[in-house]
Amino acid sequence: MKKALIIIALISSVALNAQSYKFSITGKIVSEKEKTPIEAATIHLEKEKDSSIVSYTISDDKGSFSLEGKSFHKKAKLFISFIGMDNYTKVISLDKTPNLNLGTISLKEQSNLLNEVVIKSRAPITIKKDTLEFNVKSFKTRKDANVEDLLKKLPGVEVDEEGKITVNGKPVNKILVNGKPFFGNDPTITTTNLAKEIIEKVQITDTKSKSEAFSGEKGDANNKTINLTIKKENNKGWFGRVSAGGGTDDRYEGATMVNRFDNNTRFSVLASANNINSPGFSFGEIQKMFGNGSGVWFGGNGSFGVGGRNFGGGSGIITSKTAGATYADEYKKGFDVNADYFYSGSNSKDVSRNNREYTLPDRRYFTNSNSNSDNENHNHSFNAELDIEIDSTFLINVNPSFVFNRRESIFNRFEESLDENQVLTNEFSSSSFSKFDAKNFQNTIDITKRFGKKGSFIKASIENQVDQSDGEDFNNSTINIFGTNPSSEIRDQKSIVDNDLNSIRSRISYRIPLIANKLFIDTKYRFRRDERTNIESTFDFENTTQDYTSFNTDLSTNFTYNDITKTPSIDLVYNVKKWRFNFEVGQVNRTLENIDLLRPNLSLEKDFNNITLDGTFRYSFDSKASVYLNYSLDNNAPSINQLQPFSDVTNPSNIITGNPNLQPSQTHRVYANFNKYNWQKRTGFFFYMGGSLTNNQIVSKTSIDDNLVRTSTYDNADGVYDFWSGTTYNKNVKLDSITTINFRLGARLNGNRSVNILNNVDNIAETFSVTPNFGFSFNWNKIVSIEPRYDITFSKTSYNVNSFLDQEFTSHRLRIRTKTNFPKKLEWRNDVNYTYNPNVIGFNQSAWFWNSTLAYSILNDKATITLKAYDVLNQNTNARRVATSNYIEDSESTVLQQYFMLGFSWKFNSLGQKGKIRDYDMHF
Known part of the structure; x- marks a missing residue:
């Protein structure tokens, strides 16, 4: 048979x-x-x-x-x-x-x-000048697909496992809906929450600011914007999602988002809470809502922070809660309003340990440290955006924002130093508690006025910023120095901190056409003034008064710091259909002023005058390929902490003093990329390379005594560089009407040369690494999807002082994502990661990390019951090794442990005909 x-x-x-x-x-x-x-x-x-x-x-x-x-x-x-x-x-x-x-x-x-007859094109792809347009009807997806599922079907568009979108290798940093922001232009919130069935066209262009689009300037060739046009009959109604889950070890999560579209009026709210290191929404959903003025950082383990809030990744255990709302409307033609409010609170607990091996010109020594932290953060932010079009030639953009942050932190640390014979030389322990409030207000006004039909315009912008931060910091520390002259120092102190910033930035540019709409001269002038006031009053604990009453001058500061920059420049711009070119030259005039009220002898004033250069060239060979080149010369002045000859003795084992003789660093940067996409063969190729060379780089200069106590300052060094390069090739193969394979092949190359000065000897480290990678995605009949990816990194670090300490690292990473839909209502997803680093000493060298989810659709596919298993094999780790110019570090910190969670989610969508809402039932 x-x-x-x-x-x-x-x-x-x-x-x-x-x-x-x-x-x-x-x-x-x-x-x-x-x-x-x-x-x-x-x-x-x-x-x-x-x-x-x-x-x-x-x-x-x-x-x-x-x-x-x-x-x-x-x-x-x-x-x-x-x-x-x-x-x-x-x-x-x-x-x-x-x-x-x-x-x-x-x-x-x-x-x-x-005759003003509009004919709708049936073509799957249409190219309109600099806009690539896809007809959604031409690309088949599953019935309940969202925008992310749609984008994965479009040629040249890639969506990775984190939701990051690229078009022919270039990142998408903005998504619009009918030409307007949706939750602050965030790509991920739009792609995961909008249904494909309501979209009519997908348009892709180079990213432009509103002022650039209005003035007719070319956009950013290295970033893309996607505009989703909604069918007119689907632009009114409600849609969103609600989800909740509970699991073992008291793990929980919950999130909801509700959106209301009423033609030009939009209103959305979101909220979430969990203790599984998740923000409840994507990074983009939070960061974009929170505004561009907030501080942002990314960790190598997938974690990220926004405005003092920490999320995700494997470092620490994070409990978070969020709530927000956004509103957009067009009150009348030429007057658009977007506004949002966001609250986020998080508590992060972490325990970490680090082992370092330092290399000196004449010897080695080691440090071992352990720390634990408990951080509480609460943020409130409000952002608004008003676009006022006075007439067809005059546009005003106003963007105010306000942020309030309250944070509390408990931090404990123990560190010991050992000589090359593993003999204990000194140890340092500290415990601190701090509580701070911070307020930030920013407002930007952009004005754009066009003249005539030859491309002439004038643009002006002014931005002001006011920051206020105040709080208290309690610190208790002990340092013990052993050896022939042992000593011990105990500190019990309270610091009252008051920091303020008043900043104003303005710029004006005027475009003069030499050849109508082709060749221009842009005259520009930029001005910036930052005035910072830093008052930190430190008091020692007095046994007689049983209070912090003894003023400690060495650990206190009271100064006002002004940073004033004036930059006139001239820019030659040439734009035609096939290529564009610009070259800008400017003169940076910078003044740094410091008035020290506690130490008048440390007051200083420094002037720095340097040339700045920037040039770009882009050529389109045809509608399939283009090349981009960029060169720039930047000058960066030293910070006040690096210039001021004040000795920071906060950590007695590492005393830092500024150097008033520092010179500004000069950095030459180059970047180039080439991309090509063959529409017929569905093959894409992207190559990029770049690098920088810095002279007068500000580096640390450290002296280490026999007790391993460090005394550090700063100096200038030449020949600091880094370079990077990479390439990706992908090919989509359609085996038959239900089976497709998308192959991806790529490689990354990185190198750098770093310098620091140890005991008056230049310590140079050169690092080179190459990472080839391969992956593919296999899709069969919307039932089976398999996406494996493998990366291997070869890294070598060489030292000029002790070449026998040269290091070679090899690390491997394998990731396999699978999805099956069989039977039809049951979806099984798996995400398997394997990492192997044989060079890590003292920590786990390899680990499997496997997450698995079963999801069953009910209520006509409107709701889903999920069972999630996090870290099925209970091997999650974030051990890592870092090599620098003077030390090698192995580190490890707290990770989220294995748990199982049962959850429920419900999506609703009533977007119906324009002016009419379809009825729907709500079930739980």
């Missing part, structure tokens, strides 16, 4: 292949009137039976095209379309003319343009 089934399957396969028809259709497209080639015309082949897409491509800069593929149907209909031209159609008999040369095809100007 089994043999018979195999024979039948083979016969069926042969029969199907015998009925498939390979085809190759070529030709050249020109305009009927001028007889000039038409570039970027869309050529697509449809099944005659149901109008579904068989294959498509676009014409090159010579108007030529080649359409290849195979079909199981004898006849198909060929369409050729271009904006402003009448369509060309032809029925093709694939069984009779597999190789068809159509010769020269002339398209004439659309005859119905003057």
Whole structure:
């Protein structure tokens, strides 16, 4: 019986292949009137039976095209379309003319343009100047697909496991809905919450600010914006999601988001709470809502922080809660408003340990440290955006924001230093408690005015910022120095801190056209003034008064610091269809002033004058490929802490003093990229490389005595550099109508040279690493999806002082993501990570990390019951090794342990016809 089934399957396969028809259709497209080639015309082949897409491509800069593929149907209909031209159609008999040369095809100007008749294009892809547009109907997805599922189907678009989107290798940093922000332009919130069925078109362009778009300037060629156009009949109603879960070890999570669309009016709210190191929403959802003025950092383990809040990753255990709302409306034509409020609270607990091996010119020594922390953060933020279009040539943008932050922190640390014979030399322990309140207000006003039709404009911007931070810090520390001259110092202190910042930034530019809409001279002037007031009053504990009453001058500060920068510049800009070029030269005039009220002898004033350069070049070979080049020369002045000859003795084992003789650093940067996408073969290639060379780099200069007590200052060093390069190649293969494979092959290369000075000897470390990677995604009939990826990193660090300490690291990472939908309502997802680093000493060298989720759809697929297993094998770790110019560090910290969670989620969507809301039932 089994043999018979195999024979039948083979016969069926042969029969199907015998009925498939390979085809190759070529030709050249020109305009009927001028007889000039038409570039970027869309050529697509449809099944005659149901109008579904068989294959498509676009014409090159010579108007030529080649359409290849195979079909199981004898006849198909060929369409050729271009904006402003009448369509060309032809029925093709694939069984009779597999190789068809159509010769020269002339398209004439659309005859119905003057009659204001709108014809909706059936082409899957349309190129309009600098905009790439996809017709959503041409790309099939599962029934309940969201925008992220749709984007994964578009040629040249990649969506990784974290939701990061790239187009031909370039990141998407903004997503709009009908040309307007949705939750602060955040890509991830839009892609995961909007249903594909309401989208009509997906448009992709270079990212532009509103002022750049209004003035007609070219956008950022290295970042992309996606605009989703919603069908008019689907622009009114409610949609969102509600989810909750509880698990072992008292783990829990809950999140909800509700959105209301009413044509031009939009209102959304979200809230979440959990203790599983998750913000409840994506990074983008939080960061974009919170505003661009907040501090942002990313950790190597997937964690991130926004405005003092820490989320995600494997470091520490984090309990978080969030709530927010956003509102957008167009009160009348030319007056748009966007506003949002966001609250976030988090508690983070972490225990970590670090082992370091330091290399000195004449010896080695070691440090071992342990620390634990408990941080509590509460943030409130409000952001608004007003766009006022006075007339078609005059635009005003106003962006105010306000942030209030309250944080409390408990931190304990113990560190010991040992000489090269592992003899204990000194030890330091400290415990601290701090409580701070911080307020931040910012407001930016942009004004853009266009003149005439030759591309002339004037732009002005002014931004002010006011920061106020105050709080208390209690510190208790002990340092013990052993050896021939042992000593001990105990501190019990309280510090009252009051820091303020008043900043104003302004810029103005005027564009003078030399050749209308092609060649320009931009004259620019930038001014910035930052005034910082830092008052830190430290008091020692007095046994007689049993209070902190003894003022400690050495650990106190009271100064006002001004940083004033004036930068006039001139920019030559040339823009044509194929290429664009600009080169800017400016003069940076910078003054640093410091008035020290506690130590008048440390007051100083420094002037720094330097040239700044910036040049870019971009060339588009055709609609498939482009190259981008950039060079810049930047100058960075030392900070006041690096300049002021004040000795910071907060940590008695590491005393730091500024150097007033420092010079500003000069950094040369270069960057280049090349990308190409073949629409016919569905292959994409992206290559990038860049680097920087810094002279007068500000580096640390440290002296270490026999007791391993460090005394540090700063100095200038030349020849500090870094470089990076990478390439990716992907190819989409459609095996049949239900099976596709997308191959991805790439590599990254990094190198750097760092310098620091130890005991008056330059200590130089050179690091080089290369990381090849390979992966693919296999999808079969919307039932099975497998996405493996493998990375291996080879890294070598060389030292100029002690070459025998040269290090070579090799690390491996394998990630496998799978998804099955069988039976139809049951979805099983797995995310398996394997890491191996044999060079880590004293910690786990390898680990498997496996998360698994079962999800069962109920209530007509509106709701889902989930069972999640986190770290199935209970091997989660974040051990890592870092090599620098003077030490090698192994570290490890607290990670979230294994848990199992049962959850429930419900999605609702009532987006219906314009002006009408469909009824729906709510079930739990």
